[in-house]
Amino acid sequence: MKVSAQPDSTNESTNSPTTLSTITDIHQLVDALRSLLGEGGSLPSERLLAERLSVKRHQLRRALEILRTEGQLEPAQPRRGEPGAARGEALIRSTNPIEVIELRLALEPALARLAALRATPLDIVRIQRAATTASGAERGAADLSFHKAVAMATGNTLAADFYALLRRVGSDARLHVKRRDPECPNRVMQRDREHRAIADAIAARDPDGADSAMRQHLISVQAQILGRMAPSMSA
Numbered sequence: 001m002k003v004s005a006q007p008d009s010t011n012e013s014t015n016s017p018t019t020l021s022t023i024t025d026i027h028q029l030v031d032a033l034r035s036l037l038g039e040g041g042s043l044p045s046e047r048l049l050a051e052r053l054s055v056k057r058h059q060l061r062r063a064l065e066i067l068r069t070e071g072q073l074e075p076a077q078p079r080r081g082e083p084g085a086a087r088g089e090a091l092i093r094s095t096n097p098i099e100v101i102e103l104r105l106a107l108e109p110a111l112a113r114l115a116a117l118r119a120t121p122l123d124i125v126r127i128q129r130a131a132t133t134a135s136g137a138e139r140g141a142a143d144l145s146f147h148k149a150v151a152m153a154t155g156n157t158l159a160a161d162f163y164a165l166l167r168r169v170g171s172d173a174r175l176h177v178k179r180r181d182p183e184c185p186n187r188v189m190q191r192d193r194e195h196r197a198i199a200d201a202i203a204a205r206d207p208d209g210a211d212s213a214m215r216q217h218l219i220s221v222q223a224q225i226l227g228r229m230a231p232s233m234s235a
Contacts, residue, residue, distance in 0.1 A: 027122050029055060029063040037067075062157055065148070065164065066126075097229070100170040101222045105215065108147065111163065112198055112214035114154035116207040123153035124203045131195035133188055146195050150214075153202070187224075194220065 032053055036043060043049060050060045119127070130146040133139065144167060151163040194217040201209035 026059065026063055026066070027120065029053065029059060030066050033063055033067060058157060062152070062160065065160070066152060095169065097170070097225050100166070101218065101225055103166060104170075105218045105222065107163065107166070108150070108218060109211040109215045111151050111154050111159060112202065112210035113207040114156065114159070115150050116202045116205055116210040118155040119153035119202055123149070124199075127153060127202055128196075128199045131199040132192050139188060143191065146199075150198065150202070190220075191217075 033043070033049075036049075044052075046057060046060055046064075050057050053060070115123070115127070127146070127149045130142070130149045133142040147167065148160075148164065151160045154160065194213070197213040198210060198217060201207075201213050
């Protein structure tokens with residue numbers, strides 16, 4: 001069952017289980033949150049979680065994003081009126097699918113390169129697991145899970161957060177290009193092969209290979225987008 005962290009409230013009870021010992025890295029923090037989820041119910045607010053686990057809010061948010069990527073938490077929904085939501089809305093109104101994929105082509109090969117250099121063994125396991133679409137999984141969510149896992153494996157929180165914003169903008173329904181024909185069932189298999197090539201290069205600590213595999217994958221994605229917008233453009 002998916003659950004969500006609850007919003008801050010001054011009336012929340014502080015009678016929660018004993019504070020956990022000092023957490024020294026993001027993976028320990030993710031494991032600690034999984035343990036809390038295993039106790040059942042909803043997570044408390046970010047403020048109370050950060051105090052309880054003795055971590056910074058930005059560290060907690062990164063760990064929560066990992067759990068969302070894995071499907072263990074519902075996606076975070078920015079509240080109307082929040083500065084982040086306003087910026088995202090402005091970006092959505094001012095861009096288009098071609099600009100989104102062009103920026104992904106500029107950014108993601110570099111993220112894959114960094115991941116090949118910095119990914120922890122646990123990061124690599126997550127990337128390899130996400131590289132193959134699980135039976136019955138929603139295709140868009142599976143794709144997003146893989147690419148976010150690569151971004152998080154860079155060890156660069158700013159890069160991972162910026163990438164999450166880019167994909168949030170790109171996934172807005174107003175930027176979707178409708179398919180002219182039903183999706184070919186072989187496309188998911190092809191996409192998984194491309195994802196596995198990226199994952200294999202990262203696991204092999206091959207930054208050039210990871211960069212190249214990611215670039216080739218996104219060129220394929222770009223061709224599909226152009227083909228949907230104007231079939232003659234992809235010839």
